[in-house]
Amino acid sequence: QVQLVQSGAEVKKPGSSVRVSCKASGGTDSTYAVNWVRQAPGQGLEWMGNIVPIIGTPDYAQNFEGRVTITADESTLTSYLEVSSLRSQDTAMYYCARDRSGPDSDAFDFWGQGTLVTVSS
Amino acid sequence: EIVLTQSPGTLSLSPGERAALSCRTSQRVSSSYLAWYQQRPGQAPRLLIFATSTRASGIPDRFSGSGSGTDFTLTISRLEPEDSAVYYCQQYDRSPRTFGQGTTVEIK
Numbered sequence: 001q002v003q004l005v006q007s008g009a010e011v012k013k014p015g016s017s018v019r020v021s022c023k024a025s026g027g028t029d030s031t032y033a034v035n036w037v038r039q040a041p042g043q044g045l046e047w048m049g050n051i052v053p054i055i056g057t058p059d060y061a062q063n064f065e066g067r068v069t070i071t072a073d074e075s076t077l078t079s080y081l082e083v084s085s086l087r088s089q090d091t092a093m094y095y096c097a098r099d100r101s102g103p104d105s106d107a108f109d110f111w112g113q114g115t116l117v118t119v120s121s
Numbered sequence: 122e123i124v125l126t127q128s129p130g131t132l133s134l135s136p137g138e139r140a141a142l143s144c145r146t147s148q149r150v151s152s153s154y155l156a157w158y159q160q161r162p163g164q165a166p167r168l169l170i171f172a173t174s175t176r177a178s179g180i181p182d183r184f185s186g187s188g189s190g191t192d193f194t195l196t197i198s199r200l201e202p203e204d205s206a207v208y209y210c211q212q213y214d215r216s217p218r219t220f221g222q223g224t225t226v227e228i229k
Contacts, residue, residue: 045211
């Protein structure tokens, strides 16, 4: 069974950066895209971008381009999301999610447990 | 960017009733690239339906999807208490992959 395990909750100061990791295991490989989805408290889901580890070139939503960096380590099947210049509006749960089939675009069949990032002075 | 608009915002129904959730897209979306997710409080979203009408693994057959073009529907044929959740549609036809704002289903 595929599992995506994310790193733990973070508390950050405004203006700093945060890096969240997502490690995949159990019957997946580097041809599947890993997506990052943000959910602010009480709000809906917002796609931030994704990466196919074997290809390595991320695709970003325009809202996040320039402040978000998505990378992947093909050897460990770990994807990383880095958000810089944090502000209070970045306080949210961040999820990673795997495409159902790779590498063409597909729905998200497996999700990480979520990482809560709190930005507060 | 393709905008997805879901309606109604909230649906309050009794167990055993039928729920119909609408998702309208601002541009035509291929039927192969429309999905529905369920999110219960405090949990990550769960894939229910992909390619408009194909149930994901382990999803009960009371969940069904239909539609084409710009108009899509998720139907829950016989509501059960555990169906209380927020439901999101998503298009993955074109980047950015966008979600609707969600429909909350409450079970009376």
